[in-house]
Amino acid sequence: MPKDTPESQSVCNTVTRSAIFIVATLVDGENNADTVRAWCADIAALVRSVGKRVPSGNLSCVCGFGSKAWDTLFGAPRPAGLHPFREVGEGERRAVGTPGDILLHIRADQMDLCFDLATQLVGRLGEAIAVVDEVHGFRYFDMRSMVGFVDGTENPEGREAADFTLIGDEDPEFTGGSYVLVQKYLHDMAGWNALSVETQERIIGRTKLSDIELDEAVKPSSSHSSLTTLVENGEEVKILRDNMPFGRPGMGEFGTYFIGYARSPRPIEQMLENMFVGRPPGNYDRLLDYSRAVTGGLFFLPSATLLEALAERAPQSNAACAGQQPVAPSPAEPRHDGSLNIGSLKGTSQYE
Numbered sequence: 001m002p003k004d005t006p007e008s009q010s011v012c013n014t015v016t017r018s019a020i021f022i023v024a025t026l027v028d029g030e031n032n033a034d035t036v037r038a039w040c041a042d043i044a045a046l047v048r049s050v051g052k053r054v055p056s057g058n059l060s061c062v063c064g065f066g067s068k069a070w071d072t073l074f075g076a077p078r079p080a081g082l083h084p085f086r087e088v089g090e091g092e093r094r095a096v097g098t099p100g101d102i103l104l105h106i107r108a109d110q111m112d113l114c115f116d117l118a119t120q121l122v123g124r125l126g127e128a129i130a131v132v133d134e135v136h137g138f139r140y141f142d143m144r145s146m147v148g149f150v151d152g153t154e155n156p157e158g159r160e161a162a163d164f165t166l167i168g169d170e171d172p173e174f175t176g177g178s179y180v181l182v183q184k185y186l187h188d189m190a191g192w193n194a195l196s197v198e199t200q201e202r203i204i205g206r207t208k209l210s211d212i213e214l215d216e217a218v219k220p221s222s223s224h225s226s227l228t229t230l231v232e233n234g235e236e237v238k239i240l241r242d243n244m245p246f247g248r249p250g251m252g253e254f255g256t257y258f259i260g261y262a263r264s265p266r267p268i269e270q271m272l273e274n275m276f277v278g279r280p281p282g283n284y285d286r287l288l289d290y291s292r293a294v295t296g297g298l299f300f301l302p303s304a305t306l307l308e309a310l311a312e313r314a315p316q317s318n319a320a321c322a323g324q325q326p327v328a329p330s331p332a333e334p335r336h337d338g339s340l341n342i343g344s345l346k347g348t349s350q351y352e
């Protein structure tokens with residue numbers, strides 16, 4: 001790798017036993033924007049300080065920014081593929097977009113490491129942000145999802161993982177960066193568990209115990225695995241998933257936090273289109289009869305090198321140095337009342 005290649009964030013790290021996902025919005029005010037920019041230079045040091053105490057804990061943190069926040073905090077240039085979350089579907093089967101300017105994906109093999117790092121990172125931001133969603137995820141037995149099937153089997157590995165997730169020459173100012181799409185799903189476990197194992201397997205497209213993909217002759221075209229498999233020019237296009245189960249049994253809450261990394265938002269968005277609308281339309285993912293998306297956000301992850309440099313990059317100074325006009329606003333964000341509307345499918349379509 002050339003010496004001048006930016007160092008990426010910890011996108012391709014191995015799956016850990018614990019994770020914390022935090023989504024926050026930026027509070028209006030230039031002082032708050034200054035606080036967030038300065039914080040960008042502190043993230044790597046905080047990860048080192050907390051992680052050094054337990055070197056075997058595999059602590060890492062990935063930080064991303066939403067479309068509107070990028071313009072507010074950093075201005076031009078902006079990542080080529082960054083835009084507001086695009087809602088798809090309708091009625092009860094809908095991928096909703098919800099507020100979110102900053103995403104933190106904190107991973108470790110011990111929840112105490114995740115917890116301490118989250119405390120340090122959020123504490124540094126203080127009143128500059130408002131946390132709108134926080135999920136504590138855990139590894140479920142042998143990499144199982146909440147619905148009982150192994151998750152992430154088809155994830156790319158090694159060099160292939162980097163090839164599918166990290167930006168290259170297609171957007172040279174953001175080489176080493178990535179895109180991440182997140183959704184919080186809540187499951188109707190009573191309804192799901194009432195199904196026979198054979199019916200569940202046909203919905204997922206894999207065997208439940210052994211995690212073997214069903215033969216094409218018997219696997220429905222509406223299965224989850226069929227609809228999330230993308231092929232272009234004879235080659236499969238992959239994303240990197242690091243999903244985590246979460247829940248509160250006493251509250252009847254059972255969920256999956258979906259998080260998918262890719263070098264462009266396009267393949268993840270196509271998968272959502274296939275799932276929620278269908279391929280062809282109407283041939284939708286039957287898993288959605290038992291799983292409901294209650295949040296959704298798209299974020300850009302700068303390389304670790306750029307993340308630290310962003311501490312010194314305010315929009316006005318950036319435009320002045322480049323001798324350019326001020327950055328144009330990003331496409332309109334969905335209209336929201338500031339809440340995540342958990343338990344409803346409220347949202348504004350990006351296609352309207």
